[in-house]
Amino acid sequence: MFDCHTHVFGSGHVGGAALAALKRVWGEKYEMKALPKDNLECVKDCEGAIVLAFDAPATGMVVPNEYVAEYTLKHQDKLFGFASVDPNKWDAPLILEHAVKELGMCGLKLAPFYQNFYPDEKRYFSLYAKAAELNIPILWHQGTSFIPEGYLDASRPAALDPIAREFPSLKMIIAHMGHPWTEECIAVVRKNKNMFMDMSALGTRSWQFYNAMVIAMEYGVLHKILFGSDYPFFTSEETKESFSNINKLVEGTNFPRIPEREVEKIIQRNTPEILEIV
Numbered sequence: 001m002f003d004c005h006t007h008v009f010g011s012g013h014v015g016g017a018a019l020a021a022l023k024r025v026w027g028e029k030y031e032m033k034a035l036p037k038d039n040l041e042c043v044k045d046c047e048g049a050i051v052l053a054f055d056a057p058a059t060g061m062v063v064p065n066e067y068v069a070e071y072t073l074k075h076q077d078k079l080f081g082f083a084s085v086d087p088n089k090w091d092a093p094l095i096l097e098h099a100v101k102e103l104g105m106c107g108l109k110l111a112p113f114y115q116n117f118y119p120d121e122k123r124y125f126s127l128y129a130k131a132a133e134l135n136i137p138i139l140w141h142q143g144t145s146f147i148p149e150g151y152l153d154a155s156r157p158a159a160l161d162p163i164a165r166e167f168p169s170l171k172m173i174i175a176h177m178g179h180p181w182t183e184e185c186i187a188v189v190r191k192n193k194n195m196f197m198d199m200s201a202l203g204t205r206s207w208q209f210y211n212a213m214v215i216a217m218e219y220g221v222l223h224k225i226l227f228g229s230d231y232p233f234f235t236s237e238e239t240k241e242s243f244s245n246i247n248k249l250v251e252g253t254n255f256p257r258i259p260e261r262e263v264e265k266i267i268q269r270n271t272p273e274i275l276e277i278v
């Protein structure tokens with residue numbers, strides 16, 4: 001089991017609009033969940049994980065590349081650090097190059113909702129070109145969130161289609177299957193060979209999760225779903241548990257079921273090999 005979507009937050013990394021919204025939504029649980037007790041806790045149940053930096057000053061979340069690089073380098077055998085760069089910075093491609101070449105990071109995390117930018121605007125394409133040149137994948141938070149200040153209209157999965165067409169060899173992952181636009185996400189992923197999606201953080205919305213999986217099955221793209229948890233908000237074990245029970249919702253009905261072997265294939269997927277980060 002490999003977890004393609006985990007976070008670390010150090011003290012002071014979450015502030016402003018993000019902190020206010022997290023406290024509102026998660027309440028007391030926020031403090032507990034947001035600060036991992038142990039460095040390896042995020043991967044105690046799995047063989048490895050991608051750990052994401054987060055450069056989103058627009059909404060108050062800044063987890064520096066250096067912080068994540070230091071964290072992952074201590075556990076090089078298990079952890080893969082993805083840099084994050086605010087695309088609004090004029091030197092974003094150079095920051096990315098530094099993170100990969102000097103800090104040893106192996107991917108890029110972008111999140112238009114949190115970073116307040118429209119991904120299909122041409123002025124950001126130099127950053128994607130740099131990722132393609134460095135041969136690293138981009139993991140996109142391309143879906144909704146609960147921060148009032150975030151750009152919801154920048155967060156549709158279809159906004160990534162022009163990028164996929166311009167950079168066909170660039171590997172891209174849409175996090176959380178682009179919720180609530182899971183069908184749109186599936187359409188974008190199906191047509192673009194190097195696009196994938198992760199099923200992290202969907203477990204608590206069992207109807208949406210089940211429907212997303214059924215639609216992915218009907219479109220024939222289950223093989224493009226990567227396993228992830230969105231730790232520390234959910235652990236990989238919790239995610240595996242909810243995923244393994246996905247058909248419980250329709251037990252005793254004629255609704256379609258996701259074959260157990262397909263669920264198991266996603267849980268066992270060799271994500272580092274697919275993303276070529278090993």
Ligand SMILES: [Zn+2]
Pocket residue numbers: 005007175230
């Ligand atoms: Zn996340």
